[in-house]
Amino acid sequence: MNANSNEATVFYGESRLVGCPSDEEPGAKTMIFSQNEIPIQLVSNRNADFRQRFFPLITTDRWNDWRWQLQNAFTGIDGLARIMKLSRKEIMAINNLKSRLPLRVTPYFASLIYNSKFSDPLRRNVIPVVEELLQRPPEQSDPLHETSHSPVKGIVHRYPDRVLFTVTQVCSNYCRYCTRSHSVGKLTRMGLRDYEKAFAYIAAHREIRDVIISGGDPLTLPDETLDYILSGIRKISHVEIIRVGTRTPAVLPQRITDSLIDTLRKYHPLFISLHFSHPAEITAECAAACIKLANGGFPLGSQTVLLKGINDSVPVMKELMHRLLKIRVRPYYLYQCDLIPGSSHFRTTVRKGLDIMKGLRGYTSGYAVPAFVVDAPGGGGKIPLLPNYVVEHTGKHIVLRNYKGVRCEYPEK
Ligand code: SF4
Structure with missing residues (x-):
């Protein structure tokens, strides 16, 4: 990989990633790397410009240091x-967040939005607007x-086996x-005693075979803390699988x-569940992070929230x-x-x-359908929802319609 070459293209093994945001910008610099040799330091044109303007003394090593x-x-x-130029709505919201969900944007993510329009989908993800301050029925905290399914601090036990x-x-x-948003960003920290109580709860409940590590974002913790948490869970023999939910590849790929x-x-x-909201989040840096995780042997799935004006179109x-899919993440859930509180604009x-x-469904590969x-x-x-493909069910046969609306019949006996 030659991150300094202007002629390079983003290339993953046999398949080329096209339409990456860095590809779309005039004069953008893109990068070559293979599935097995992930360069440690990738710098796209966009964040190079941003760095030059706002962090001119920061070296590439520093920039790529997640801490x-x-x-x-x-x-x-x-x-x-x-x-960046902020709108009046944004300024009013930021000045009135008080005890609400705080504002926090990494320099990396800021480099993706600093010269964006107010309606930019990535910007709307992280910069509050005044609508966020208005709570409308039936919105509610939690x-x-x-909270009512939490037997000990840090554990939510809603489903029987996880x-x-x-x-x-x-x-x-x-x-x-x-x-x-009722708890994230607040100062309620998990201490060692809280972690130990959580391990004890899982150990005492033999029906728990699946533990989903979430937060907040677990990958904001140091490796040593993650090691301690994961080893504590792995010592419990009836836990079969562990899942980690994170947004870091999209917002802090370093x-x-x-x-x-x-x-x-x-x-x-x-297993690792990765949170994405928009295709523009998949930069060269993000792609490298996901491929690195995939090469680590972790099955990767995505989670996306359906958001008005951000991703609510086919x-x-x-x-x-x-x-x-191109960066080896299998679409998993699309959430309503x-x-x-303050979510009506989303x-x-x-x-x-x-x-x-x-x-x-039907218009693209099944693997691409969450x-x-x-x-x-x-x-x-969670309640799964599907468009209605059943036209009629007589008991003797079922009448279905396919993705194009064409009817077909299948005998039930
Ligand atoms: S990364 Fe996850 S937990 Fe953190 S603010 Fe976003 S949705 Fe909430």
Whole structure:
């Protein structure tokens, strides 16, 4: 890989990634790397320009240090206003966040939005607007009632054979539509005693075979803490699989280091759920991070929240799913946006979600079609939804329609 070459193209083994944001910009510099040789330091044109303007003294090594990215994240209006023009709606929102979900944007993610329009989908992910301050019925804090399903701090036990383990409340970026906006970003830290109590709960419940490590974003924790948490869970013999939910490849791809991979791979079978919201998040850096995880042997699945004006159309969703597959991430869930306070500007109808599913199924590979789910308000769990393909069911036969609307009959006896 020659990150300095102007002639390079993004190339993954046999397949070429086209339409990457860095490809689309005039004069953009792109990179060559193979599936097996992931360069440690990738610098796209966009963030090189950003760095030159706002962090001229920062070396590439520093920029690619995930701790530096976290320490230098934008968390207030002064820092943000230095790098981008903010709208009145954004300024008003940032000035009035008070005890709500904080603002935090890594320099890497800022480099993707600093010269964007107010309506830019990536910008809307992380920069609050004044609508976020308005709570409308039936919005509520903790709409999935996770608190009432929490037997000990950090554990949510809703389904019979699996638990959610929220190991931190910190994220590198705060998504403005976060389901856990009631708890994420707050100062309630998990201490050693809390972790030990959580291990004890899992150990005492032999029915738990699957532990989902979430947060906040678990990958904001140091490798040593992750090692401690994962080894604590792996010591419990009835836990079969561990899953880690993270948004870092999209917002802090520098976090996917060799040392992280070495830490995680000790605990296979370990699945990783990656949160994406828009195809423009899949930059060369993000792609390299995902391929590195895939080469570590972790099955990768995606989770996406359906968001008005961000990804609520068939072309955008299809593009996102296609780009994910190219970087070896299998589309897994598409979520209806939860009813958190101040989410009305993000929410669209369930009908819209079904229309998107209708526009995917049959029109692209099955691997590119996620499951569309509504997480039932009140804590009822995930409910899968599909467009209706059943026209009639007589008992003797079932009449179906295919993705083009063509009817067909299948005998039931
Ligand atoms: S990364 Fe996840 S937990 Fe953190 S703010 Fe975004 S949605 Fe919430």
